[in-house]
């Protein structure tokens with residue numbers, strides 16, 4: 121059963137529609153990530169659930185109860201912000217306990233919870249420090265401790281790791297996920313970073329311009345792409361989206377004629393072919409699509425090659441991921457292909473079309 125439910129949520133700022141008829145459900149104890157490009161309405165959605173922003177229409181239900189009109193303090197939700205939102209003049213301890221003091225939680229109980237949470241997030245020895253004396257990672261731990269000490273069942277996190285360096289961000293991802301499981305919290309986490317979403321989420325809701333493009337587990341979004349937008353958004357590097365069209369019974373991909381077994385099934389509405397970089401391979405016998413290597417992006421265990429196909433004025437090269445790239449140099453003429461079972465087809469609107477099954 122849904123624990124948090126958004127029903128027909130609309131949000132307008134003045135006359136500008138930012139969220140339009142948004143519906144989704146979140147399961148109790150799950151880690152859900154609201155993902156999408158900058159400006160798509162993620163923070164607005166989170167802030168409406170928290171009660172920091174009014175909804176224009178619709179309903180927000182928690183455990184079956186409509187909380188749309190409840191003030192933020194009565195919703196039983198804690199929140200962690202990108203900017204940490206710590207009080208600079210208060211110590212770590214007082215920052216963490218601030219909310220409990222406001223709510224007049226007894227001193228004994230406060231101390232008990234503080235001890236537990238400090239151990240949980242690893243802030244021992246820093247209780248008397250001021251935020252200005254802490255690193256970014258330590259400040260974020262204080263913000264997490266403050267959210268956890270409230271013992272709310274729901275925690276909303278708005279890009280909490282964006283201000284940290286790559287290594288720390290990676291460590292904190294694992295820690296936050298671990299803490300969420302230990303505390304059995306329901307987390308809704310906002311990010312524009314798909315790698316973060318893929319590594320942390322049980323469930324991803326991918327937003328585009330205020331509407332849901334696709335939702336599901338990370339695996340579902342990677343392997344069962346609903347639209348070209350999802351293909352281009354999920355995956356490092358993203359899915360290759362190539363032009364495909366039928367002309368006099370011939371199939372042209374990026375303006376090159378290619379032999380396929382599926383040509384009879386290509387209908388006029390099919391406009392794009394999607395293929396993951398790991399599914400692209402070199403064709404030894406000079407068949408497939410012809411192109412030129414234009415860049416090599418070395419990652420140690422593998423290399424991403426960018427291949428510009430001939431006769432195409434497209435900006436985007438075909439990306440392929442290979443294990444050993446030392447035999448290739450930029451400017452090499454190559455032929456690439458892919459297994460037909462790995463192809464995704466899309467119509468002119470970018471929606472997936474099943475034609476091979």
Ligand SMILES: Nc1ncnc2c1ncn2[C@@H]1O[C@H](COP(=O)(O)OP(=O)(O)OP(=O)(O)O)[C@@H](O)[C@H]1O
Nearest residue numbers: 133134138156157158159160161162163164165312
């Ligand atoms: N207070 C406001 N007044 C007017 N427009 C706003 C306000 N807050 C947000 N918006 C607009 O609403 C849209 C969604 O903003 P929101 O901050 O929710 O996006 P986001 O997906 O969280 O983006 P980011 O990742 O950049 O934070 C944007 O077009 C933004 O300009």
